[in-house]
Amino acid sequence: MTSFKRVGVVGAGQMGRGITEACARAGLQVTLCDVSEDRARAGLAGVADSLLHAEKRGTLTPEERAHALAGISATADLSQLAEADVVVEAATENEQAKTALFRQLDKVVTDPAAVLASNTSSIPIARLAAATGRPQAVVGLHFFNPVPVMPLVEIIPSLHTSKDTELRVRAFAGEVLGKRTIVAQDRAGFVVNSLLIPYLLAAVRMVSSGTATADDIDTGMTAGCAHPMGPLRLADLIGLDTVAAIGEALYEEYREPLYAPPPLLRRMVESGLLGRKSGEGFFSYRAA
Ligand code: NAD
Numbered sequence: 428m429t430s431f432k433r434v435g436v437v438g439a440g441q442m443g444r445g446i447t448e449a450c451a452r453a454g455l456q457v458t459l460c461d462v463s464e465d466r467a468r469a470g471l472a473g474v475a476d477s478l479l480h481a482e483k484r485g486t487l488t489p490e491e492r493a494h495a496l497a498g499i500s501a502t503a504d505l506s507q508l509a510e511a512d513v514v515v516e517a518a519t520e521n522e523q524a525k526t527a528l529f530r531q532l533d534k535v536v537t538d539p540a541a542v543l544a545s546n547t548s549s550i551p552i553a554r555l556a557a558a559t560g561r562p563q564a565v566v567g568l569h570f571f572n573p574v575p576v577m578p579l580v581e582i583i584p585s586l587h588t589s590k591d592t593e594l595r596v597r598a599f600a601g602e603v604l605g606k607r608t609i610v611a612q613d614r615a616g617f618v619v620n621s622l623l624i625p626y627l628l629a630a631v632r633m634v635s636s637g638t639a640t641a642d643d644i645d646t647g648m649t650a651g652c653a654h655p656m657g658p659l660r661l662a663d664l665i666g667l668d669t670v671a672a673i674g675e676a677l678y679e680e681y682r683e684p685l686y687a688p689p690p691l692l693r694r695m696v697e698s699g700l701l702g703r704k705s706g707e708g709f710f711s712y713r714a715a
Contacts (some may be wrong), residue, residue, distance in 0.1 A: 431599050434510035435536070437528060438518035439470020439501065441666070441704060442546055445514050445574025448474045451495035452487070452575070453603050458508055459501045467501035474499060477575065509537050513599065515568055516555075519670040519678040519711060525550060526558045533559035542592055544568035548669065549615045549676035552585040562587035566596050569617060570606075572665060580606040585613045616673065616681035624673050625685040627665075628692070630658035634709065635691040641709040659709040663702030671696050 432449045436443050437462040450457045451474070460476070461467040478495055481487040487495075500507070504526075508514055514532055518524060525547060532543050543565045545555050567583025580600040593610070594603035600606045611617035613622045616624060630644050630703020639647070662670050671693060677686035695701075695708065703706030 431512040431542075431595070431603065433458070433511050433513075435460065435511035435514035437461075437505070437508070437514060437532070437548075439467050439473075440517065440519070441572060442570060442574065443515075443517040444470050444473045444477065445572065446517055446546065447471075447499060447701075448477055448573050449570075449604050449606075450482075450497070451498045452491070452604070453500065454494070455603070457499045458511065459499060460505055460508060461501075461503060464501075464503045467503050469712060471499060471501035473711070481575070489515045504532055506535050508532070509535055509570045510560075511536055511541055512538065513542040513544060513596070515544045515546055519571075520548060520669050522550050522552070522554065522676075524553055529558040529565070531557045533561060537667055540564070542566060542596055543595060546570055548617075548620050549673040549680075551615060551680075552583050552613045553587065556585050556587050559674065564592050566592050567611075567613070567617070568596055568600065569619075578607045579619070580608050581619060582606070582610045583613055583616045583617055584610070601668050616677045620673050624670065624677055627658050627662045627670055628674055628685065628687075628689060631662065631692045632689050632691040634659070635689055663708035663710055663712070665702070666704055667700065667708050668696045 433456045436447045436459045437459055439459050447459045448459045459467060459470050462472055472672045475496055478492045482492045483488060514536060516528055518528055545567055546569055552567040556565035559565055566588045569581035571577035571579050582597055597608050600608050633639060633644055634641050645659050648654045648657045670686040674686050674688040699705055700707050704714050706713045
């Protein structure tokens with residue numbers, strides 16, 4: 428159904444690494460791109476580590492790991508994505524930066540039938556599509572963290588996305604990567620974040636108002652509602668900067684106070700307390 432063989436992934440952070448790993452494990456050639464060679468190489472090293480863990484857990488044979496790793500290259504040069512059949516943009520959640528990236532990708536990717544997908548959590552796909560001369564080939568492909576583990580991918584066609592593009596990425600996510608897919612309209616937050624983010628922000632407000640400690644709030648939801656993870660550890664896992672950025676985008680779209688990032692979250696982000704990826708958020712992740 429899909430002829431995608433060469434995948435470009437832009438952004439070698441936690442999501443870009445996960446998407447790279449999932450694609451490489453499915454036997455695809457992946458070029459992972461970030462703003463500097465150092466970041467791109469760090470991304471590749473992160474994927475290599477994760478593949479090694481998968482081998483140690485027995486979910487991957489040594490041959491499969493070697494084959495997946497051999498299919499990945501890392502670069503800071505976006506033009507290396509020229510031959511890609513599909514590009515998944517997973518750069519920092521910033522509309523200006525993503526719009527600029529889509530403008531560049533439109534120039535760089537040579538096949539007019541190639542799909543330009545974004546892993547954005549909240550930015551309308553139509554705005555990214557408008558930066559290109561091929562809005563019919565631009566679509567949202569929203570993975571969940573950690574990508575190799577989480578089964579869901581949201582597919583978000585904009586008003587301009589062609590049915591062919593939508594069906595091809597659906598087959599890519601479903602048949603090639605083995606994910607479950609749902610289709611959501613092009614509204615900030617799509618399905619999952621529209622429901623999840625107000626809940627996470629309510630937990631931050633609870634910490635801020637002193638209703639309970641972060642640990643007790645999380646225990647309330649794990650022990651009381653059988654959630655696998657409490658809201659504050661989940662916010663730390665997502666990244667507090669990403670949670671704040673999604674909240675801002677939802678607030679801009681709907682103007683509902685429940686989406687507005689509370690002051691405590693903003694201060695933590697401004698102070699570099701970003702959760703797991705920085706080692707410190709509502710909880711500490713530094714080795715004792
Ligand atoms: P991250 O901060 O871990 O990584 C972002 C990476 O993008 C960084 O390595 C940065 O250097 C790179 N980058 C920034 N500008 C770039 C550019 N112009 N070209 C190439 N690389 C660039 O962030 P993340 O958590 O991986 O999130 C990435 C995207 O995925 C965001 O749009 C976010 O909303 C979305 N997303 C995140 C989650 C999550 O749980 N963290 C889940 C689903 C979707």
